[in-house]
Amino acid sequence: MQTPQKIAVIGSGLVGTLLAIYLKKMGHTVHVFDRSPDIRTVEFSGRSINLVMSNRGWKSLEDIGIDHEIRKIGIPVDKRAIHLQDGKLNYQFYGKDGEAIFSLSRGVLNRKMIDLAEAVGVEFKFEHKIWDVTLADATLHIGESERGEWTELKYDKVFGADGAFSRIRHRMQRQSLFDYSQEFMKIGYKELHIPANADGTHKIDKNSLHIWPRGQFMLMALPNLDGSFTCTLFMPFEGENSFNALQEEDKLVDFFAKYFPDTKEVIPDLVHDFFKNPTSYLVMMKCFPWTHEDNIALIGDAAHAIVPFYGQGMNVGFEDISVLVEMINKYGDDWELIFKSYEKSRKPNADAIAELSMRNFIEMSTKTAxxxxxxxxxxxxxxxxxxxxxxxxxxxxxxxxxxxxxxxxxxxxxxxxxxxxxxxxxxxxxxxxxxxxxxxxxxxxxxxxxx
Known part of the structure; x- marks a missing residue:
């Protein structure tokens, strides 16, 4: 058993929330801060890519006993459905019989995880803006604006789970001997939508990851429980076939008719969705170290943001937690050794999945055809x-x-x-x-x- 600590987790996303559940169940006092409103009270749409849970993610959920709750809100996906331009449809099964990834709506999953965290006593502080942290003593600086008045909040430990543009990492970057790199892909993405049939069933096979591979760009779709699909169009920002080239309605309609002809019947609100939803960016970020002494640690995207083409972003973040917990169980109250062992174990693996994720874009957009x-x-x-x-x-x-x-x-x-x-x-x-x-x-x- 560890000595109970007062711990702040910055970020109420999936990794921060799961980490909070673990820490609370270990007997710590856990406060989760997020600058955004409670996701359970806001409409969540327009800039998401559905998540897929695989073995690494399931292990971290099973170890804390909440996997059965999450399975209820997912759909098993056991194959790729490859939609070729000539109308052919090829299926490529994953793994062995019975092996499947699970499609999950990010919004639905995040809401569920927050409910589960609150049920074990984690305290959430939404619309609380953390602007800085004093590394030496884990003091958070909170306020309405970056240049306004700040209040100090003292903790024993602070975990930065606040994503690719982490404020906690931003402070760590200003130390000497801190390595950091950030790269934006020349490809962005836009969310589209395949609604359910009138009777609530799915319009296309619900147990497939649907891919329309077209070389430099592609469309993909993953199923939701309500019979709909979340679609994601990945394209370059500039060039002949790009977001920049699709500024007018007629060009968009012609483009889809040419490259994705079999979507005409299933994406009825193409024009509305395309021009309403934002074009989002894809960023890769690497850094090291991930920890400071025995009181500050980065986890998930704050430590290693990757592109989504292997469906491992959530899984690698959840596996971070599994490894951190393994080190906690091994080293007890020696938090400095826990943190050093955690980052040493995870860094090469985070770099490896970053490389694999980049490669998988080429596989999905080009090689699958x-x-x-x-x-x-x-x-x-x-x-x-x-x-x-x-x-x-x-x-x-x-x-x-x-x-x-x-x-x-x-x-x-x-x-x-x-x-x-x-x-x-x-x-x-x-x-x-x-x-x-x-x-x-x-x-x-x-x-x-x-x-």
């Missing part, structure tokens, strides 16, 4: 089913296991080299993809290559 890529994935799944002890595909390592991301990335690169050799050196691979020759070639390459 490529016959050779789909054949490679088919071979990998066939070989993995025959030899599960020898081969677990990269996607399964990331999504359906809790193997460290850094290991998954290294093994995935090794496996990809093997598949490149198989695809380029075996003639007529399209017809021999599940032959003894291919099987023996992969086994031989696995034993001869050292990664």
């Amino acid at each position: 490529d016959e050779k890529f789909l054949l490679q994935k088919k071979i990998e799944k066939w070989f993995s089913d025959k030899h599960p002890e020898k081969w677990l595909p990269l996607y399964s390592r990331v999504t359906f296991s809790t193997q460290p991301y850094s290991e998954a990335l290294a093994i995935g690169d090794f496996q990809n080299k093997i598949m490149e050799e198989v695809m380029t050196t075996i003639p007529d691979i399209e017809n021999k993809w599940n032959s003894l020759e291919v099987e023996e070639k992969i086994i031989s390459l696995l034993s001869s290559k050292v990664h």
